[in-house]
Amino acid sequence: MDSKALEEYSNKSKKPQVRMLDTHVFTLMLDMKYSDAQTLVTEGIYIFLGRGWLVTIHPSAVDLTSIVKRILEEKNRPLLESSVDALYYSILSSIVDKYEQLLTAVELSVVDMEKRSVHKRPSKQMLEHLDDLSRQIIVLRRHFWHIRDVINFLIHVQEERPDIKYLKIVYDDINQLINLVESYQDTVNSTRELYIANISLLMNDTVKTLTVFSAVLLPLTFISSVFGMNGLDLNNIWRVPFGFVLVMAIMAASAAALFAFLKAKQWILVREDAKQANKRKKQGERSMQR
Structure with a gap:
């Protein structure tokens, strides 16, 4: 086997690649799985294909032996009738098929x-989870791109071999996985935008509440300051001056008038159906003006 190809194994290289050497073909594939909800573990699978022989080198964590046994049990006759290329x-x-299980978890x-962004109150932890998920999807997409390049190269180089039909199916599968990963990335971006929009809505509600309190309390503070009132005479609390009652x-x-004004402007205590009706009314007025 080629010394440079063996060097890739000794260096624990994990970038999918293929090399057409003098006596054999060297292929580096990846086994990917989640050790937990946020950690993606990748292991290299080093495959050497020669004329009539096939050698695989991989870590013990990769259960490639059971994969080969299953292939021989399910496709025994075609493999016996064909070459080792099949x-x-x-x-x-089979390696690419395992990626489908990986994408199911994603x-x-x-x-x-998506559910948490709609039904739960936004939190810092949720934004961190979205960022972690987005990074995982980017890593998966990059690996899938490299694997697709490997498969595409093999198809064009070995297009005259009769068993190449198996490889074309693999190419279609990896293309579908890439499309799924890209759709997941779009969904994560949309979820992040929805999350930020929910934060803005909560902030607007908070500011609106504080504004209403300020609008109601400021005139009262002004009136009390004009009359110089510091409270009642606690020594004779039962005698309430007429001026105090008047003020x-x-x-x-003033508070009731401000409350009625804010309600008339639909800034407080507004139902959703009233908002929609008011919106439709304004749109109708604009269309009539046009």
């Missing part, structure tokens, strides 16, 4: 984030 292509196909995480009445009337 086994090589079937191994590549899809569940994306759906969970309190003015303050109550």
Whole structure:
């Protein structure tokens, strides 16, 4: 086997690649799985294909032996009737098939984030989870791109071989996985935008509430400051001056007037159906003006 190809294994290289050497073909594929919800673990699978022989080198964490056994049990007759290339292509196909299980976990995480962004109050932890998920999707997409380049190169170089049909199926599968990953990335970006929009809505509601309190309390503070009132005479609390009653009445009337004004402007205590009706009314007026 080629010394430079073996050097890729000794250096634990994990970038998918293919090399057409003098006596054999060297292919580096990846086994990917999640150790937990946020950690993607990748292991290199080093495949050497020669004339009538096939050698694979991989870490013990990669259960490639069971994959080969399953291939031989399910596709025994075609492999016996064909060359060792069919086994090589079937191994590549089985490795790519495992990526579908990986994307199932990603899809569940994306759906969970969508639900949480709508039904739960926004939090800093959720934004961090979205960023982690986005980075994982970017890493997956980059790996899938490299693997697609490997498969595409093999198809064009070995297009005259009769077993190349197995490899074309693998190419279609990896293309579908790339499309899924890109759609997940778009969904994560949309979820992040929805999350930021929810934060803006909550902030607007908070500012609106504080503004209403300020609008009601400021006139009352002004009136009390004009009359120089610091409170009642606690030594004779049962005797309430008429001026105090008058000022309190003015303050109550001012607060009620401001409350009615804010409600008439539909800034407070507005139902959703009323908002929609008002919006449709304004749109109708604009269309009539046009």
